[in-house]
Amino acid sequence: MKKLVNDPKNVVNEAVAGFGAAHADLVRVSTDPIFIVRKDAPVAGKVGIVSGGGSGHEPMHGGFVGPGMLDAAVPGAVFTSPTPDPILAATKAVDGGAGVLHIVKNYTGDVLNFETAADLAAADGVEVRSVLVNDDVAVKDSLYTAGRRGVAGTVLVEKIAGAAADRGDDLESVALVAERVIGQVRSMGVALTPCVVPHAGQPSFTLAEDEIEIGIGIHGEPGRERIKLEPADAIVDRLLGPILDDIPFVAGDKVLLFVNGMGGTPQVELYIVFRRAAEVLAERGIEVTRTLVGNFTTSLEMQGMSITVLKLDDELTTLWDAPVQTAALRWGR
Amino acid sequence: MKKLVNDPKNVVNEAVAGFGAAHADLVRVSTDPIFIVRKDAPVAGKVGIVSGGGSGHEPMHGGFVGPGMLDAAVPGAVFTSPTPDPILAATKAVDGGAGVLHIVKNYTGDVLNFETAADLAAADGVEVRSVLVNDDVAVKDSLYTAGRRGVAGTVLVEKIAGAAADRGDDLESVALVAERVIGQVRSMGVALTPCVVPHAGQPSFTLAEDEIEIGIGIHGEPGRERIKLEPADAIVDRLLGPILDDIPFVAGDKVLLFVNGMGGTPQVELYIVFRRAAEVLAERGIEVTRTLVGNFTTSLEMQGMSITVLKLDDELTTLWDAPVQTAALRWGR
Amino acid sequence: MNLGATWAKAWIRNSADVMSEHRIELIDLDREIGDGDHGENMDRGFQAVLAKLDAVPAEAGPGDVLKMVATTLISTVGGAAGPLYGTAFLKAAIAIADKTDLDGAALVTLLTAARDGIVLRGKAESGDKTMVDAWTPAVDAAGAAQAAGADDLAILRAAADAAEAGALATEPLVAHKGRASYLGERAIGHRDPGAQSSALLLRAAADTAAEA
Amino acid sequence: MNLGATWAKAWIRNSADVMSEHRIELIDLDREIGDGDHGENMDRGFQAVLAKLDAVPAEAGPGDVLKMVATTLISTVGGAAGPLYGTAFLKAAIAIADKTDLDGAALVTLLTAARDGIVLRGKAESGDKTMVDAWTPAVDAAGAAQAAGADDLAILRAAADAAEAGALATEPLVAHKGRASYLGERAIGHRDPGAQSSALLLRAAADTAAEA
């Protein structure tokens, strides 16, 4: 394992300290417990938005803290949901009196820890609502699984909920918008190489020199199936099929097309993927009206990508376009 | 070699097409010859700014095309400087009557091809000035080398020159600002793993499981020396030493600190690096007043990073802060 | 033999050692069908517990020890295992809150409360390929041993044996809860890491009793 | 033997084949001390040249052929090699512009002009570990052979032999130009890819003359 780290146990501490130093214009960082809040938190009268989860998916979530998006991000250990303490502390730190929304990705650990924190916050008089992101169509949403995972679609939920809070929506309304996005966003990913969790020091899985993993999660969890490497266009088709069939997306829909890098894939490849994905959507009569390309929901140095499609309407489009000022996503100010 | 590509010969074509489709709000793309211009080019009365070089360093340069930065980017084949034709075509496409600045990284191929294009443009009546970026202190600037290479410092030159052109400076003044940045910016990088050029299909170099390459270039050219892996802090110190001693940077200086990912390194590691770099600068009494962290000048999927330090003054700071609206760098609008 | 706060502390101290020793093994199990952090999570949590163990007052009962373990695990482990083990120890602590020494019945109560806590939080059923598949057989075996008049050590040994067998028996299963459930058939042939760490904990309990 | 436009076209056609065949070899040399694209660049350029070769008019002289090669290489190769080879062919084309058949003196003129073009653009001196280290010995050997009264084929063979020896002789050198110059002492032991491709080109020239 070759990594730019000191003691593997300090990866999150040191990275968060570095993040705070690099973005002192946007955020403040708490070191014990560890969380990141926007500099001017709490914003009086505004719904606070908190997200979090294991580290290793950067820029998610710390990179999304700032006006127009998250009020706080709570990074756990690498690939490990944070404990309730920092979630609770972050929740209190961003409560401006209008309540706090928790945006939680659907993993057992995230659900349980956020649940505990929400209970504790409620006991301390902070109103909390939670939404559960579960956009990954690679996983069957059945009684016999932990349900679909939350992956890159989370970025879109956070941006749009953030904009709703920013324009002054109340907690219930912000939660409803977030849930509307969750209902209309679907994703699926592929891995070409595994990632190495610093404390593990070994790849999370192994793939032969000609194998790829279709339906990969963002924690190096194995995916749906392992197949031989194919041309980029064929891989895109494999991911888009299940995504588009799921809601389904149909001719006439306007969508946001998001190609997300898993961390180790060069940008040229992401744009080759985007090109084909846009082509497929055009063939199906689905109109791409907004786009996002880049490393937003990563899995350390994993090579691969995911495709996310969000069905847009006028309101969601307006909220997507609204100003945002964070380390990783910024426009309009 | 596992990559999300179709035919390796079409990597640049397809990626540029995808880029154009994803960022149609910002850019137009020419396919023959290949170049990327801002959507509203040429901007009458504004100095046009063109940069370019081999592909594989994305988001550099296409990701920097837009108001406040580049008017055009000319991507060559992967790691191969573009030929004069597309440089000439891009130059003409962005000439708004106030002349065009070529920002060229100091590599023999880039210098020669931009030189020819500039001569041809001049013959066609377009006034062209060129500046040569050579920020890489890993290479000795002597009569016995091709001179220092242009690496991540190029991003800062492009941003600041772009802002100068945007505020209405004439060609001479924009070139002078660019040269001032070049005089005050220094960089050095490290690789943990090699990159694989798609048409080569093999790693550009090999490193043992415990080796890193100090002073790496951005084309997988071998670096200054190969050493055993060290903790991140020690590696940062190895890079910062030669950078700070070069100009030199001294106590009381205000600087922009830029930690650049080479493409395959996770963001957590970049922030661990940033943390230490900021600490070292603070120890030396050098004040970090602006920051940039992320994958901006990459080398395909190479793992590693470079550190860039730019000495700031009030004018350069104002130009850095000026609005910019590109796919990869955006603030203020 | 006398299973009071001293035993509880020794059990937890031994558990911390065991989690350190088996850190890589648990990581490896979790790499196969999860995300490769279970050993790190358990080790981090129990090291934090260890650091607080000496601060537990001398007059504390075993329930107080377990309560400290619960809150510490909750605030340091994270992931799925943190809340689940945290709840297990919390419910166990509450169930034996009034005891200073644990007899066989109290041990069965402790184990049952712990298992029920895990089920309450995680909603897993037997056969879902989770830590429940170690705990439920352990509770059943402890209950049967106690009903048959076994002594404390034998009860704990029965629990540990059953937990180990239960962990082993997760190997052929498809998972219905937790990360391994994403894998469908591909989880078959791999042991559940949480069931394995549960078996390690219960073996430490029995071994500690044997040393006493 | 008659070295006119037909020979020039055949030479270029053979060169295109040779660059395809040696693509990987040149990439590998460039991976060692450069950026691993030289073989790809040369192959891309000569394939583009090949595609245009049939369009060169029947009445064209060898200079016209070389001029087309020059402009095509300039507009398709890129990198350092594109402008350098482009200038070489351009200067060579100009130097023999008035010829229809090339005698020994004209061949020496062609080679000299090509070499001078490379030096003009690249400013490299002999011993800098560049393609100049293939071309200058080739020019010298061709000049000497011509002065000694050798025929065209012998002149080209002398040039090719010297270029190959020159390319080989770059191996122990430290580079002072191009990417390999960044490497300092670490370039020692590796052959310069541009010198190698130059030797291949000149060998193709001689082989083509031999076939004629």
Ligand SMILES: Nc1ncnc2c1ncn2[C@@H]1O[C@H](COP(=O)(O)OP(=O)(O)O)[C@@H](O)[C@H]1O
């Ligand atoms: N719903 C659940 N009920 C009971 N145990 C569960 C449940 N979900 C997960 N587990 C247990 O948690 C273990 C994984 O713990 P750990 O790896 O620390 O957390 P995470 O899955 O969040 O990475 C699994 O092996 C399983 O035994």
Ligand SMILES: Nc1ncnc2c1ncn2[C@@H]1O[C@H](COP(=O)(O)OP(=O)(O)O)[C@@H](O)[C@H]1O
């Ligand atoms: N200044 C120069 N003068 C002569 N030849 C040069 C010079 N710089 C580079 N070269 C030649 O160019 C070759 C490299 O070509 P190529 O790999 O295609 O371009 P790049 O170095 O831009 O990747 C070198 O092997 C060397 O022979």
Ligand SMILES: [Mg+2]
């Ligand atoms: Mg985990």
Ligand SMILES: [Mg+2]
């Ligand atoms: Mg090159």
Ligand SMILES: [Mg+2]
């Ligand atoms: Mg796990």
Ligand SMILES: [Mg+2]
């Ligand atoms: Mg090269």
